[in-house]
Amino acid sequence: EIVMTQSPATLSVSPGERATLSCRASQSVSSHLAWYQQKPGQAPRLLISGTSTRATDIPARFSGSGSGTEFTLTISSLQSEDFAVYYCQQYNNWPPTFGQGTKVEI
Amino acid sequence: QVQLQESGPGLVKPSDTLSLTCAVSGGSISTYYWSWIRQPPGKGLEWIGHAHYTGTTDYNYNPSLTSRVTISLNTSKNQFSLMLRSVTAADTAVYYCARGSPVAGYWGQGTLVTVSS
Numbered sequence: 001e002i003v004m005t006q007s008p009a010t011l012s013v014s015p016g017e018r019a020t021l022s023c024r025a026s027q028s029v030s031s032h033l034a035w036y037q038q039k040p041g042q043a044p045r046l047l048i049s050g051t052s053t054r055a056t057d058i059p060a061r062f063s064g065s066g067s068g069t070e071f072t073l074t075i076s077s078l079q080s081e082d083f084a085v086y087y088c089q090q091y092n093n094w095p096p097t098f099g100q101g102t103k104v105e106i
Numbered sequence: 107q108v109q110l111q112e113s114g115p116g117l118v119k120p121s122d123t124l125s126l127t128c129a130v131s132g133g134s135i136s137t138y139y140w141s142w143i144r145q146p147p148g149k150g151l152e153w154i155g156h157a158h159y160t161g162t163t164d165y166n167y168n169p170s171l172t173s174r175v176t177i178s179l180n181t182s183k184n185q186f187s188l189m190l191r192s193v194t195a196a197d198t199a200v201y202y203c204a205r206g207s208p209v210a211g212y213w214g215q216g217t218l219v220t221v222s223s
Contacts, residue, residue, distance in 0.1 A: 091208035
């Protein structure tokens with residue numbers, strides 16, 4: 001199965017700053033890459049699929065880019081509600097696999 | 107707006123079968139793919155598998171679990187279920203049901219299942 005590796009494990013930022021999260025696949029996943037946000041005690045929430053397409057009601061400050069094996073999630077100006085764990089997921093090959101997560105903290 | 111709600115025992119004994127149900131409201135399970143995903147405490151996410159109704163039901167399971175898992179759809183009750191056989195402590199996790207595969211657009215709140223004697 002495809003192994004997804006996220007970096008950094010923890011990202012310390014201040015509200016209003018820009019956050020850049022990275023995700024690397026062990027082999028090409030084309031553009032079949034999704035990002036999820038998970039807050040403590042909650043289910044994950046889909047943010048982005050197809051590398052860069054925001055899900056319904058996701059603010060424009062979230063953007064995704066990349067292709068092949070290297071992907072990035074950018075949060076342009078962090079809001080207090082954005083502090084959470086973010087997971088990337090490939091769905092080019094079965095089974096879909098997730099990265100281990102990046103925790104965005106203050 | 108579609109809503110999903112998991113239900114089932116929170117404690118299962120080793121070697122027994124874990125059984126969970128996901129009730130779906132706000133949409134029919136006769137369309138879309140329906141998935142189960144799990145998350146061990148403090149760890150990452152693992153896709154268990156999905157089912158899809160097309161007159162008959164198609165399934166696809168994670169190869170790491172395929173020998174132990176069954177996902178079924180109940181169109182009359184608008185719900186779907188997970189059975190995981192011969193469980194061990196490694197199966198302790200929060201189990202989520204979700205709509206969509208291989209991208210999960212809607213999730214249930216999750217239910218913690220602990221495997222312990």
